[in-house]
Amino acid sequence: MASKEPIRVLVTGAAGQIGYALVPMIARGVMLGADQPVILHMLDIPPAAEALNGVKMELVDAAFPLLKGVVATTDVVEGCTGVNVAVMVGGFPRKEGMERKDVMSKNVSIYKAQASALEKHAAANCKVLVVANPANTNALILKEFAPSIPEKNISCLTRLDHNRALGQISERLNVQVSDVKNVIIWGNHSSTQYPDVNHATVKTPAGEKPVRELVADDAWLNGEFISTVQQRGAAIIKARKLSSALSAASSACDHIRDWVLGTPEGTFVSMGVYSDGSYNVPAGLIYSFPVTCKNGEWTIVQGLAIDEYSRKKLDLTADELSEEKALAYSCLS
Numbered sequence: 593m594a595s596k597e598p599i600r601v602l603v604t605g606a607a608g609q610i611g612y613a614l615v616p617m618i619a620r621g622v623m624l625g626a627d628q629p630v631i632l633h634m635l636d637i638p639p640a641a642e643a644l645n646g647v648k649m650e651l652v653d654a655a656f657p658l659l660k661g662v663v664a665t666t667d668v669v670e671g672c673t674g675v676n677v678a679v680m681v682g683g684f685p686r687k688e689g690m691e692r693k694d695v696m697s698k699n700v701s702i703y704k705a706q707a708s709a710l711e712k713h714a715a716a717n718c719k720v721l722v723v724a725n726p727a728n729t730n731a732l733i734l735k736e737f738a739p740s741i742p743e744k745n746i747s748c749l750t751r752l753d754h755n756r757a758l759g760q761i762s763e764r765l766n767v768q769v770s771d772v773k774n775v776i777i778w779g780n781h782s783s784t785q786y787p788d789v790n791h792a793t794v795k796t797p798a799g800e801k802p803v804r805e806l807v808a809d810d811a812w813l814n815g816e817f818i819s820t821v822q823q824r825g826a827a828i829i830k831a832r833k834l835s836s837a838l839s840a841a842s843s844a845c846d847h848i849r850d851w852v853l854g855t856p857e858g859t860f861v862s863m864g865v866y867s868d869g870s871y872n873v874p875a876g877l878i879y880s881f882p883v884t885c886k887n888g889e890w891t892i893v894q895g896l897a898i899d900e901y902s903r904k905k906l907d908l909t910a911d912e913l914s915e916e917k918a919l920a921y922s923c924l925s
């Protein structure tokens with residue numbers, strides 16, 4: 593059987609901690625499939641060049657059968673040339689005590705510059721995932737400064753929050769995480785996000801049951817559950833003195849895998865995508881919605897009932913994103 597053509601995957605910030613967890617996952621086929629050869633493009637900045645070369649050496653040493661080539665570079669044009677998938681991790685991470693806004697000005701100017709490089713040099717139809725914070729707003733800046741990249745090709749990572757929500761429900765109910773589905777993360781990848789279980793279900797021997805019915809504790813679902821998911825990033829920083837890395841890398845693989853290969857029938861996932869005004873979320877923001885994916889395209893799940901409690905939470909996180917957008921533009925001017 594003829595083997596598939598390799599897919600070129602760019603990871604920016606590849607010498608950093610998420611990069612170090614992510615590149616072996618990609619090279620093992622976790623992101624694009626166990627039969628899909630890949631060529632890794634790793635981009636970082638000159639102070640990290642030596643560390644980046646060390647990562648390249650380890651990739652050679654690991655002898656991954658699917659890995660058909662490695663480009664390790666500090667040249668953004670070389671990094672972006674011909675890439676089919678771009679995972680944008682490069683940037684300055686949040687440290688203990690910092691809010692995401694504190695890292696805004698450093699990161700939006702990086703995303704403006706890299707937007708142009710991707711627009712000029714990536715493969716046509718390149719899919720872009722922004723991981724670096726503020727993830728939604730960096731993705732929006734990338735979109736606005738790369739006008740020829742279709743907006744449906746630009747997304748940001750909220751799958752980590754989605755997976756955190758699945759994890760919390762699984763622990764609470766003592767069920768397999770793979771039996772829980774259809775939680776939703778609405779809005780910003782920040783502490784205003786709204787983790788919503790109103791449409792989530794668990795597979796049980798007696799069929800699929802609503803999470804709300806099985807948990808039977810609305811106070812917990814509307815209180816501690818939400819704040820645990822919202823604050824999980826900060827809790828990891830407090831515990832590790834470093835922000836989430838293995839879970840971020842794994843969730844980035846989940847995001848691209850589902851986008852490219854499709855979501856299972858009856859399952860939706862959360863992705864930060866360009867709002868078209870669905871659910872009365874202002875158009876023109878990168879906002880996390882429930883989506884299904886098929887043939888390499890995402891579609892926002894329509895028609896879910898939104899109660900009054902949820903409505904307020906959807907609006908609150910949209911307001912924060914509008915403020916971030918204004919702040920980002922003020923940082924750039």
Ligand SMILES: NC(=O)C1=CN([C@@H]2O[C@H](COP(=O)(O)OP(=O)(O)OC[C@H]3O[C@@H](n4cnc5c(N)ncnc54)[C@H](O)[C@@H]3O)[C@@H](O)[C@H]2O)C=CC1
Nearest residue numbers: 605607608609610636640682683685723724725749752840
């Ligand atoms: N969306 C999400 O769910 C999550 C997002 N994050 C964010 O991901 C980002 C990366 O986190 P870590 O890997 O822990 O940080 P890190 O500091 O370990 O790595 C970042 C890397 O980016 C590089 N970099 C800086 N400017 C760059 C540029 N202009 N071009 C290319 N590379 C550049 C740095 O040299 C460094 O190697 C941070 O912004 C962090 O806040 C982290 C966890 C979850």
Ligand SMILES: O=C([O-])CC(=O)C(=O)O
Nearest residue numbers: 686725824825826835836
């Ligand atoms: O909280 C942070 O700064 C890192 C992050 O995005 C997360 O872990 O969700």
